[in-house]
Amino acid sequence: MSLAEMAFIIFAIVELTFYKYQGTGNDFVIIDNRQNVFFKNDTKLVARLCDRKYGIGADGLILLENHNALDFNMVYYNADGNESSMCGNGGRCIVHFAAFLGLINGKTKFEAIDGLHTAEILNGEVSLQMANVTEISNNQNFSFLNTGSPHHVQMVTDIDNFGVFSEGKKIRNSIYGNEGSNVNFVEQERNDVFKVRTYERGVEDETLSCGTGVTAVALAMFATGKTTAKEVTLKTPGGLLKVSFNPTENGYNNVMLTGPATQVFKGTITI
């Protein structure tokens, strides 16, 4: 290893450069890890970086890494420090970050834990193709499906005053075993407009929005006949997201999650 490479590694160990992003209020620490210097197995470090008092503060941490065939690889960690399943809002933010790095030019194909994703940056928003969904289990008062992450979807009234944290925590820890689930509460405003609030697994709190969550809500609302629209607007506390999809004989494909993604600031932190 050359002196320069050693110096780089030492520098990277001492001072970490990161980019703070938010996508409709779901916020992330994003790190360019193409040099593979981040301590990927250090759960405590990831949790500290996401800590809103002792660290940078975020709902999750995302690594952008090299990929041998696609534009990049995405690795996602929840705020609890554990690597997790797919993050839709994080996926939209890493696409914005890849364009910022000059890695892509408007369109991209990348890999994440749930497989290949395509995405496009249009009119300042990021449109991310989500995984196809083949199974939705509809029970009496809730649906359960996996849109890259597991989601419980339940309709409520007066959502603005609903106890998302208390009810969400109960559901997350009760019927879903060790794996748990994210929990989405939804109230219909119009045929193609829904208000959504989400208790997120691995953040263990309500987040201002959840990308795989609103995607689950859109599909569950169509599957249970609450809407006939194949493009719906989801109003979250963090902002508006759109989900469009194509129903097929065995589920849903061409599932697109569209919304804004913003780089809030760049920073360095000593680790």
Ligand SMILES: N[C@H](CCC[C@H](N)C(=O)O)C(=O)O
């Ligand atoms: N907390 C989720 C992953 C992040 C999902 C969310 N931030 C999104 O935008 O999809 C889980 O552990 O299943």
